[in-house]
Each structure stands twice: as C-alpha cells, then as structure tokens.
Amino acid sequence: MSTQYSARPMLPDPETAPELFEGLLTRRLAAFMIDTVLISFIVMAVAMGGFILGIFTLGLGWLSIFFFVPAAVVIYYAATLGSNRRATIGMQTMDIVLTPTRGQPLDGWMAFFHALLFWATFWISWPIAVLFALFTPRRQMIHDLIMGTLMVRRSPMIRHWQRMRDEELDAY
Incomplete structure (x- = not known):
C-alpha cells in the first residue's frame, strides 16, 4: 500500500458509492434522537x-x-467520536461513522x-x-465541512475501503 493512500484517502463519492450515503440524513436524525435520550440521563445525573x-x-x-452540564454533553460526544468506533452510541445503532477527510487522524481533540x-x-x-446537508453531495453539515469530516454508513464503508485498497494494489 502506498503512503499516499494512507495519508490522503480518496473521498467516497455519492455517484460511485451511493450505498455509503443511502438514507444518511434519516439515520443521522435517528442517531441524534437516540443520543439526546442518552445525554438527558447524563445531564440529569450531573444536575x-x-x-x-x-x-x-x-x-x-x-x-x-x-x-x-454543557461539559458533560461535549465530553460524551468527544469520548464516543474519539474512540476507535468513531461513532456515538446512537450513530453505532444507526450504522454510521464519522470519517476524517483531510488525512488527519480522528483523535480526541478533533472529536x-x-x-x-x-x-x-x-x-x-x-x-x-x-x-445545508440537503444540498451538499456528501450530505455534510456545516460543522462537517469546517472540521473536514464526513459521515457515512459503516458497513458499506468497510467494503468500499477494501475495494479501493484492492484497486490501488491492482494498479501496482
């Protein structure tokens, strides 16, 4: 595998990999609702x-x-998005994951x-x-564009990156 691929992977495109973006906004909304319920329990405990x-x-x-209370909310997101799963509990439930797009790792600070x-x-x-997310091709919201992140569906993403690696290896 070349270092260029691992440093700046090609971003998935809705034209070539529509399965990554299928129902993404609905899934993001459902994940937000799940996380809101979980966060409300955390907020009640802190309060x-x-x-x-x-x-x-x-x-x-x-x-x-x-x-x-605001610190608990941000820490919940930072701890879950900054983990190996790169997803909150709601996002994991809805099969979506946060992916960096600028070739930088998704560490705790970025999360x-x-x-x-x-x-x-x-x-x-x-x-x-x-x-804003309705009119961007990759369904990115304002904060995704500013931070250089992308939400995609997890299970198709694993297959997509494997296919991209295989195509790159075949090119050599």
Whole structure:
C-alpha cells in the first residue's frame, strides 16, 4: 500500500458509492434522537449531583451545574467520536461513522472540537445546518465541512475501503 493512500484517502463519492450515503440524513436524525435520550440521563445525573453539592455548599454548588452540564454533553460526544468506533452510541445503532477527510487522524481533540462546533452551529441556526446537508453531495453539515469530516454508513464503508485498497494494489 502506498503512503499516499494512507495519508490522503480518496473521498467516497455519492455517484460511485451511493450505498455509503443511502438514507444518511434519516439515520443521522435517528442517531441524534437516540443520543439526546442518552445525554438527558447524563445531564440529569450531573444536575442531581450539582443539586446535592449545592445543598452542602449553601448554594455555591448550583453554579457548577451551568458549567458541568454543557461539559458533560461535549465530553460524551468527544469520548464516543474519539474512540476507535468513531461513532456515538446512537450513530453505532444507526450504522454510521464519522470519517476524517483531510488525512488527519480522528483523535480526541478533533472529536471534541467537532462536538463543540456541532452544538454551536446547531443551536445558532439548526434549520440552516440541516438544510445545508440537503444540498451538499456528501450530505455534510456545516460543522462537517469546517472540521473536514464526513459521515457515512459503516458497513458499506468497510467494503468500499477494501475495494479501493484492492484497486490501488491492482494498479501496482
């Protein structure tokens, strides 16, 4: 395998690999809903901990809720997207994966910034963020384009990359 392939893999194209993008937006929405339910349990636990801490600190602990709740949400996304699976629990359930497109590894920091940028663009203008994905060929949202990431279906992706490697090896 050449170093050029491993450093900058060819991006899958919806024209040549439509199975990677089939139903992707619907899957992303369902994954978001699953993750929202999971995050709500995490947020309730953190808020309850902050409430109990507030009782013991005469109200000072309640201020921590405003910092720890958003941190818990971003840490959930960073920990799951930065893992080997490169997917949140909802994304794993819906068979989608986050893939870097600029030849850089998807480490914890990139996953952290991806989650932070997702929530910033989503809360500022969620209709634009969703509509944006309808008009990009690879169904990328604003934060995906800025971070240089791509969401694809996991099971067809494995077959796609294997086919691309085989074609590259056949070329040599």
